[in-house]
Amino acid sequence: MEQNFKMIAKTLFGLEEVLAKELRQLGAQNVEIGTRMVSFVGDKGFMYKANLALRTALKILKPIHQFRAFNENSLYKGIQQIQWDDYLKADQTFVIDTTVHSDNFKHSQFVAQKCKDAIVDQFKAKYGHRPSIEKDRPDLRINVHIDRDNCSVSLDSSGDSLHQRGYKTATNIAPINEVLAAGILLLSGWDGNGNFMDPMCGSGTILAEAAMIACNIPANINRKEFAFEKWMDWDNDLFDKITDSLLNKTREFHYKIIGYDKAPSAVMKARTNITQANLDEYIVVREQNFFDTEKTLEGPLHMVFNPPYGERLDIHLERFYREIGDTLKQSYPNTNAWFITGNLEALKFVGLKPSRKIKLFNGKLEARLVKYEMYEGSKRTKFQKAE
Known part of the structure; x- marks a missing residue:
């Protein structure tokens, strides 16, 4: 024993x-x-x-x-x-x-x-x-x-940081750490029981982590090595047994996971990384500007994304964050939208009241994970129906 x-x-x-x-x-x-x-x-x-x-x-x-x-x-x-x-x-x-x-x-x-x-x-x-x-x-x-x-x-026992999952070969200007992406998804309550969208998917990290959570795929199954493999008490048979046991607990996923990005280069990188992670069958990535889209999927939608903060990408923050709020309000009913931002000032421009705010750090930058609940029709109508 x-x-x-x-x-x-x-x-x-x-x-x-x-x-x-x-x-x-x-x-x-x-x-x-x-x-x-x-x-x-x-x-x-x-x-x-x-x-x-x-x-x-x-x-x-x-x-x-x-x-x-x-x-x-x-x-x-x-x-x-x-x-x-x-x-x-x-x-x-x-x-x-x-x-x-x-x-x-x-x-x-x-x-x-x-x-x-x-x-x-x-x-x-x-x-x-x-x-x-x-x-x-x-x-x-x-x-x-x-x-x-x-x-x-x-x-x-790990060696390289465990955020290095082994599937990400192509990255964007401001990629999100895989551990932070998974943490945000779990904090948002994502469990795979519904449709999912990342409308600004970059190199696809949130999409890949969302699919692995939905299917209960072990986070580091694509990793090449762990430090414990060089230890004196390394037990290859035990490791194989543990790996098989985890893979036996994966589950089917019956909904859709969709990613949008307006940059062709980002879409290409996201598709490459998703292929590397063997997740093609679960995720669709499209070249589209989120602000020109509307909700097409039936039923509730779980949305999680990492919009630019203006740190490494040159954008007009006030206009950009106002457009996020307008698009959610006008085009995405019946949606729980979560996003993380390191620009706390920019949140004022969204024009919606978040139902939750969670303090996190993205690298050394203090950030907030915020949740916006977009109802079918107006909020007042929803509660009148419930009475």
Whole structure:
């Protein structure tokens, strides 16, 4: 029986509750929410499953040691307390990622250097030779986190950030991070039970994530590799078993997912990425300006999009956001429309009152995810009918 251990899933600000819910649904134990992270307990198979299936996690870390670090000497000694040959061979490679919030240490680079010295000195003393540093594709990725006097050392089981799903080969000027896209979709309540639209789809990230949620396809099924595949206890058979078990839980989708973009280059990129993700049968992408369209699908429509903020794209913000409001109001009845913007001023021009506002970050930019409920006929008529 595999032993259970504590793990940490890192995420973006505002997605902690969504990630905790995902973890509970997957079967994690002792789920606890922190800032930009959620801790949980599971075994090795669950660690594989978390990396494959979680939509809103950036990394899965496995803590292996904690100690107090007041200066470089106590840091060095604390790192040396770990038996590094349990995790790494002398002829292998490693890299150290550091996060430092401490008055004792001013530079994360210095902390990484000191930790590296402690590890290689241990190997030299034991074996006469040492593992070397490799930044791009190391055999072991080590995460050192110092918060005031507390130093936590973890193994990074993911490697490259989990937002790198493996399907996106073509990107636009201002692409949205896949983890943020999935988080927005889950916050919006998207579950695949209806028609979906992204009217400004760019390179297709929201469309792809929406289709994977609708069909319950594991988020990282297209990814080429995870860091744990190079660990000493790597179990290929267990990984295959976990992968098969997740794929057996995929489901049919009986509605439509549609994307519009007015730029031919964006449409081409979106189609390429959707093909890469093996999602062609679920998604249609059309070259169209949203402001010239109207709702053609019967029944309720779930709409999620990431309009330009004016950060990297040159647009007339007031006119643009007013047109968003006008198009929704005039042409999209029976629609729940959600969009994220990093331009909080621009929201004033939409001319509609949002029924929800959620604070998120898109990169370093503070953003709002807003919801507009467009009723069939007027809102007053809707409520009169209900009485």
